[in-house]
Amino acid sequence: xxxTLFDLDNxxxxxxxxxxxxxxxxxRGVLSRADYEAQNARFFEQYKAGTLDxxxxxxxxxxxxxxxxxxxxxxxxxxxxxxxxxPMLLPxxxxxxxxxxAAGDLCAIVTATNSFVTAPIAREFGVPHLVATEPVYVxxxxxxxxxxxxxxxxxxxxxxCLVDAVTGHLACSQWQVxxxxxxxxxxxxxxxxxxxxLYPFYGVNRETTGxxxxxxxxxxxxxxxxxxxxxxxxMNLILGNRQSASTSFELNRSYYQMTxxxxxxxxxxxxxxxxxxGPTGTVERHIQ
Numbered sequence: 637x638x639x640t641l642f643d644l645d646n647x648x649x650x651x652x653x654x655x656x657x658x659x660x661x662x663x664r665g666v667l668s669r670a671d672y673e674a675q676n677a678r679f680f681e682q683y684k685a686g687t688l689d690x691x692x693x694x695x696x697x698x699x700x701x702x703x704x705x706x707x708x709x710x711x712x713x714x715x716x717x718x719x720x721x722x723p724m725l726l727p728x729x730x731x732x733x734x735x736x737x738a739a740g741d742l743c744a745i746v747t748a749t750n751s752f753v754t755a756p757i758a759r760e761f762g763v764p765h766l767v768a769t770e771p772v773y774v775x776x777x778x779x780x781x782x783x784x785x786x787x788x789x790x791x792x793x794x795x796x797c798l799v800d801a802v803t804g805h806l807a808c809s810q811w812q813v814x815x816x817x818x819x820x821x822x823x824x825x826x827x828x829x830x831x832x833x834l835y836p837f838y839g840v841n842r843e844t845t846g847x848x849x850x851x852x853x854x855x856x857x858x859x860x861x862x863x864x865x866x867x868x869x870x871m872n873l874i875l876g877n878r879q880s881a882s883t884s885f886e887l888n889r890s891y892y893q894m895t896x897x898x899x900x901x902x903x904x905x906x907x908x909x910x911x912x913x914g915p916t917g918t919v920e921r922h923i924q
Contacts, residue, residue, distance in 0.1 A: 640736045642763065644747040644754060648729040649721070653757060654697065654749040656720040661700055664712065694750075694769060701752055701798060705809045706866045709752070717756055725760070733761045755865065796866055796874045812866050814874040886920055 645652040658676060661667045675696055682688040701709060736743050744765035745758045751768040758766040797808040864874055887908050908916035 638736075638739070638741045640741040640743045642733065642743065642745045642761075644745050644757065645749060648726065648733070648745070648761065649724040649757070650726050651724040652749075653721065653724075653747075653753050656724070657716060657749075657753045660712070660716045660720050666700060666704075666712075697769075698750060698752075701750075701807075703807070703809075706812060706869070710868060713752070713756060716753075717760070721757055721760070730761065733763060737762060752865070755868070794874050798866060808866075812869070812872055812874060814872045887916060887918060 642648055645654065655676075658667065658672055662669045662672060679688060679693050679696065682693075704712075733743065742765070743763050744767055745754065745761070745763050746767040747754050749768060751766060751770050754768050755766055758764075794814045795811040796814075797806050797811050799807060866874065903920040903922070905918070906916050908914065908918075
């Protein structure tokens with residue numbers, strides 16, 4: 637199998653999709669022409685000089701994504717494809733891509749323009765893989781509305797929000813919510829925050845306090861789910877299908893915290909199924 641990589645702007649397209657997206661937003665009154673074009677010119681000069689601060693530029697380029705609701709952005713992009721992108725599609729480029737796909741090549745489009753702008757363009761060409769600047773999302777999963785000493789019911793939904801790539805602040809006008817279809821809908825007070833993938837840890841099935849203490853734990857296997865693009869998600873579908881189940885905790889615990897650093901998942905603290913039950917004060921590391 638051959639690997640075939642395509643550049644997008646001024647290659648497959650007779651123009652620059654990032655530039656056209658900015659002009660489209662200006663025409664819609666979303667951006668100020670004077671401010672936007674001055675900033676864009678400044679970044680272009682930095683780019684030519686090799687001094688471009690990519691984080692500052694992404695904050696500028698992704699700013700409109702953070703400032704508007706996903707539903708509104710999706711409507712704008714439909715219009716953008718019709719008004720700006722399709723007129724730039726080169727017949728020779730369409731033929732070239734189709735020829736490589738028909739030959740069975742592994743095809744991908746590689747671009748520095750963000751995936752919100754370019755993913756629908758890649759689909760227009762029929763190219764299944766895209767390497768582009770990715771927006772960052774934060775996802776909250778499971779948990780409970782309040783803490784109770786017994787009979788914690790847990791939540792059975794997911795919430796997701798866009799993160800500003802420069803400041804790290806939440807940048808969505810409202811959180812997007814997806815209900816969980818897992819048949820087990822009783823979770824502990826656990827929650828997960830991560831950028832590109834979600835690792836939900838099942839907490840406890842049942843908790844009561846008193847004499848004797850009852851603490852029954854669910855399996856602690858880690859499930860890996862891709863987080864879908866909130867802008868193009870339909871029916872609030874935030875999570876894709878399960879990708880893998882990689883490990884289990886060494887110690888049964890609830891109310892813990894989790895973080896992922898490089899190729900490792902760290903499980904921090906929590907209330908353990910120890911003798912007697914109590915805070916664990918431990919950290920576990922699991923390679924992915």
